[in-house]
Amino acid sequence: MTATPFPASVYAARLERAVRMAGEAGLDAVIVGPGADLRYLLGVQGDTIERLTALVLGPGVQTTVVVPRMELAKVRDTAAGALGVRVADWVDGDDPYALVIETLPAGRPRVAVSDALPALHLIPIAERVGVNLELATPVLREGRMVKDAAEIAELRRAGAAIDAVHRRMREWLRAGRTEREVAADIAEAIVAEGHETVEFVIVGSGPNGADPHHEVSDRRIAPGDVVVVDIGGAVPSGYNSDSTRTYVVGSAAEESAERIAVLVRAQQAAVDAVRPGVTAAQVDAAARRVLSDAGLGEAFLHRTGHGIGVSVHEEPYIAPGNDLPLREGMAFSIEPGIYFAGEWGARIEDIVVVTADGCERLNVTDHALRAVG
Ligand code: ZN
Ligand code: ZN
Ligand code: ZN
Numbered sequence: 001m002t003a004t005p006f007p008a009s010v011y012a013a014r015l016e017r018a019v020r021m022a023g024e025a026g027l028d029a030v031i032v033g034p035g036a037d038l039r040y041l042l043g044v045q046g047d048t049i050e051r052l053t054a055l056v057l058g059p060g061v062q063t064t065v066v067v068p069r070m071e072l073a074k075v076r077d078t079a080a081g082a083l084g085v086r087v088a089d090w091v092d093g094d095d096p097y098a099l100v101i102e103t104l105p106a107g108r109p110r111v112a113v114s115d116a117l118p119a120l121h122l123i124p125i126a127e128r129v130g131v132n133l134e135l136a137t138p139v140l141r142e143g144r145m146v147k148d149a150a151e152i153a154e155l156r157r158a159g160a161a162i163d164a165v166h167r168r169m170r171e172w173l174r175a176g177r178t179e180r181e182v183a184a185d186i187a188e189a190i191v192a193e194g195h196e197t198v199e200f201v202i203v204g205s206g207p208n209g210a211d212p213h214h215e216v217s218d219r220r221i222a223p224g225d226v227v228v229v230d231i232g233g234a235v236p237s238g239y240n241s242d243s244t245r246t247y248v249v250g251s252a253a254e255e256s257a258e259r260i261a262v263l264v265r266a267q268q269a270a271v272d273a274v275r276p277g278v279t280a281a282q283v284d285a286a287a288r289r290v291l292s293d294a295g296l297g298e299a300f301l302h303r304t305g306h307g308i309g310v311s312v313h314e315e316p317y318i319a320p321g322n323d324l325p326l327r328e329g330m331a332f333s334i335e336p337g338i339y340f341a342g343e344w345g346a347r348i349e350d351i352v353v354v355t356a357d358g359c360e361r362l363n364v365t366d367h368a369l370r371a372v373g
Contacts, residue, residue: 005237159362195233
């Protein structure tokens with residue numbers, strides 16, 4: 001992984017905002033475990049789960065990274081080094097939790113933890129802090145949700161890379177091959193077209209397309225199959241792509257083609273609904289309405305979308321009941337689908353970024369059902 005995609009000033013601003021938000025939430029300290037939150041705040045995510053890497057920040061503490069010595073150099077290379085963040089390293093035989101606890105203010109501090117801190121570390125920390133811990137999600141969410149120009153540029157780069165893979169789909173997707181064979185070729189292309197890692201490859205042919213979370217199988221693709229291809233990877237900065245197109249091998253049954261045309265309209269209606277001030281639920285409803293009006297409401301079994309950034313799935317979730325107003329810079333998927341159990345399914349997915357008066361689509365390949373060999 002390239003450690004710091006952005007200049008240290010970007011991480012300084014992110015850390016400052018997290019400290020300020022923690023203060024506004026009445027917290028003394030926030031403990032951030034390995035993973036996307038750490039990567040967002042420092043440019044490094046922690047190499048292993050079983051060895052504790054943690055960032056401690058907040059109005060009541062000196063910002064500190066606790067890190068296994070074997071990863072020390074990597075941390076020094078990142079924003080943590082550039083910003084002079086205090087680093088406390090440890091080796092086997094040391095007590096890494098003591099290094100976290102000693103940064104906290106005396107008394108009964110109010111401490112929150114990032115939502116992905118593994119239970120393996122959470123429980124020893126909770127025992128030592130001796131008070132109830134809370135979740136830092138509200139403190140960390142704000143910064144992660146609203147992307148700045150540099151982050152949007154990375155998401156654009158990721159979007160263009162995955163579009164390049166979809167444009168090549170006829171090279172691999174044809175009757176007689178298994179989903180797994182097709183997926184292996186797609187995975188290779190995901191890297192060849194500019195990603196550093198493959199995050200997921202879904203090839204759902206025929207009845208497998210009716211399961212929104214189907215990945216791949218040894219099913220052989222047959223003439224006339226509708227095939228859902230949902231793929232994504234991370235570019236070297238760690239920002240992700242995620243785009244779905246629905247293909248047909250040869251030509252589709254008339255009813256399927258008609259239903260997919262409705263799905264394309266539903267996806268467009270949701271994209272058209274996006275602008276600052278509109279709620280996530282209203283965007284979801286825009287897609288849902290088109291499908292319901294066509295008698296396909298029951299076939300749309302999941303939420304319309306999810307935020308994306310250094311994680312493939314993050315806030316905001318574009319779902320019924322989410323009254324969060326959209327803001328310029330939020331990035332998320334719009335991916336309505338229709339699923340007919342035991343028969344077939346279809347999904348169309350683009351990543352969009354909210355602009356001052358609407359949104360920018362980061363995936364621009366054809367949305368209509370596309371025929372392959
Ligand atoms: Zn899902
Ligand atoms: Zn997807
Ligand atoms: Zn998605």
